[in-house]
Amino acid sequence: MLKSLRDAAHFFDRRIGWSRLGIALSLTIIIVAVVVLYRILRDIDPDSLLDAIEATDWRTLIIAGAFVTAGYLTLTFYDLFALRTIGHPEIPYRVAALAGFTSYAVGHNVGASVFSGGAVRYRIYSAWGLSVIEVTKICFLAGLTFWLGNATVLGLGVLHGAWGLGAAWPCADRAALAANQKERKRLEDDGKVEAQKISKLKDQMSGAKTNEQYRAFQHEIDFCAAAIRKADDRILELMSEAEPLDVNVKGAEAALKEEQKHVEAEKARARERTAAVQKQLDQGKAERKTMVATVKPQTYSTYERVRKKWRGSAVAEALGGRCSACQILLRPQFFQDLRNSEQMMQCESCGRILYYNPPVSFEHDLAAQQP
Ligand SMILES: [Zn+2]
Secondary structure, three states: OHHHHHHHHHHHHHHOOHHHHHHHHHHHHHHHHHHHHHHHHOOOOHHHHHHHHHHOOHHHHHHHHHHHHHHHHHHHHHHHHHHHHOOOOOOOHHHHHHHHHHHHHHHHHHOOHHHHHHHHHHHHHHHHOOOHHHHHHHHHHHHHHHHHHHHHHHHHHHHHOHHHHHOHHHHHHHHHHHHHHHHHHHHHHHHHHHHHHHHHHHHHHHOOOOHHHHHHHHHHHHHHHHHHHHHHHHHHHHHHHHHHHHHHHHHHHHHHHHHHHHHHHHHHHHHHHHHHHHHHHHHHHHHHHHHHHHOOHHHHHHHHHHHHHOOOOOEEEEEOOEEOOOOOEOOHHHHHHHHHOOOOEEOOOOOOEEEOOOOOOHHHHHHHHOO
């Protein structure tokens, strides 16, 4: 059994060779990638993409581009730091950058990034004499670096956008203020009780028979007075503590009110926009109904079929002898018929209904532009 396996391996080595298998595998992966990319991208209209780019502020584009570049650049440093950490500073930056970049690219696209990314790293670093254990360390350190960075960015984000979490802080302040007021009320009540006690004791003291009794009453009165002083001190303390809390709560409430005003205004604007769009939609639907009524049922069913197939784009202009939707060159005879006949004609490639606009003269164009 083993011998036959070995023979097969020898035969494979002699006749085909492992490097050829590797090339074939690489080619297969590239072809699959191209097909997948094509399937993802074929529905994207280049014109609308360009329109979207034109509609975006160029500063936003530059900033976005800079961040993307910086993001990919940082990918190349994970492995560099990890190599320095495990004591292999002799491996140059270009190798570390290649390993870091490709392992992340392959890892995140293939999935199971722990294994696939590790395999890519092993392939690159084994040429530099690193062991499996060392490559594992690199993978771990790169992951650690990533999460440290994540935690840092999260912290900075919280610092910057504290208002997002801020709603929780006035709540704490409000609770502290309520507790403060409750304790003050309790201390005030205690003080009243002590004051009542004192007045009662004074009444009793006036009826004291002996000096000893008198002193005992006096002693108790002093005790109550001390309790009142202590409560008063604590009340003063609580009042000074309450001041900043009060300011915070009032400020937060004002900010909340302001925010609510903004939100209400935003909601009103959104409702207005929705209503306007709904009106447009209703108008469009009504218009469509009247138009459909004038079209032959056969024509309409063809239109609906093409529209469903191409998700809404059922009609295309024939421009320069081409279908402007699929860019297929029309047969000269077909184009000739389209220009001359009144019949409905469909693109022979994509099936869209074609129309032809004869070019207007230059003078006509100018006249149309005059107000
Ligand atoms: Zn077409």
